[in-house]
Amino acid sequence: MKPVAHSPAAERPSTPSPRVALERCYSCPLGLAAGVAEHRACPFVPREREAGAHVYVEGDTADRVWYIVSGYVALSRETSEARSSGVTWAVRRPGEMLGTEGLVSDTYRDSAVALNAATLCVAPRDVVDAWLGPEDSPARAVLQLALRTRCNEVPRRSCADGNATRRVASWLLDEAPSQNAPQIPRQIVAGLLGMLPETFSRALARLVKLGAIEIDRRTIRVVDLDALLRAAGEGEGEGEGEP
Template structure:
């Protein structure tokens, strides 16, 4: 091995030693209550951040369960292929969110996850993560919390909701999730194409465009291709069914 190659390898290893310690997203996908020693133990489990491009898969439905993935950058979508051979989008995943939890019980993935842009994800081998969680209660609780959150997000959208209600709920949910990551809650960049948004909401692409135009005409949002600015979040919330007017 040449000296330059050796130095590069040494730098790579040094950089990977503190994947979680130096990650700005660590409070979103690992417990906030871990002490320094526990975070360093988690660092040793997390593998290199894997870079993908639009259309690349993190994993496919039926793949054996090996790892849980934490989105580090970019956006991913999860989807299944129905009996008619058609794609059904079941979710979008942003930085700081975990994917792959669906495979814990059946031991194989129940959906496929694909990058929608240039994206990366940290890889956490599940067997090692399980052993670590057994000795770190805070990590175990976090995994259980994330499992519960994923199960809740898989509750089917009500069939009797209108297109306006579904679109409002989608925009508000995206706003909330971006806000949790320190981004603007009013300036949204839709990394997913409208056809994927329509698929996810079980609407026609033309319907999504029509509803967005209506919201813009009402002065609730401003639309510039994939950039959406929420001008009146109260009006959007009034469109969503749910307790206390909150998006579900």
């Protein structure tokens, strides 16, 4: 049985104070494009999603387009021959879009699940389609070609080159620019990096031993960037090997 993508318990209208909502819209690229500064309405409306809630399901009618305000959303594609069924292949983060394949396709290509409590702005596909302007404009032609190209690509997880410690260190360098890694379930990260959760845990322990990071049950914090760079093979000297 397919999971239900839209349920009242999983999706609730966002109810921030008018001042907070207005400030957020003024700094949002979609709000700016919609003209909120000129008191025009944005077609995207905020919704809250609970951790574990499906945003949409692969194969369902692509009737909405989403923008991530806060939180993280995992994508998986059961029909891909490149991975095992249902394996997460990407994580979308704040400032990124979801479901844009609906602008060039009738169905969603992936299943999208909120990894934590998330705020997503959503608009009906036909509203977004009209908002984007004339079909024969150069901007629309380029956008549609880009979206079709992306839809035709076979999703791949992160490269499995290098040992586990090096791959985890490289992931932390990419994902933790402010020293704190995003709170994504560790089994999801392990899958993205092409390793077992146990291997991911051992690599984290190795990075702790090297003094590069500190960890607890919920967070991973970078405490020595130079040590992390060396472990990733990007600093002075050789990358650290497996214990």
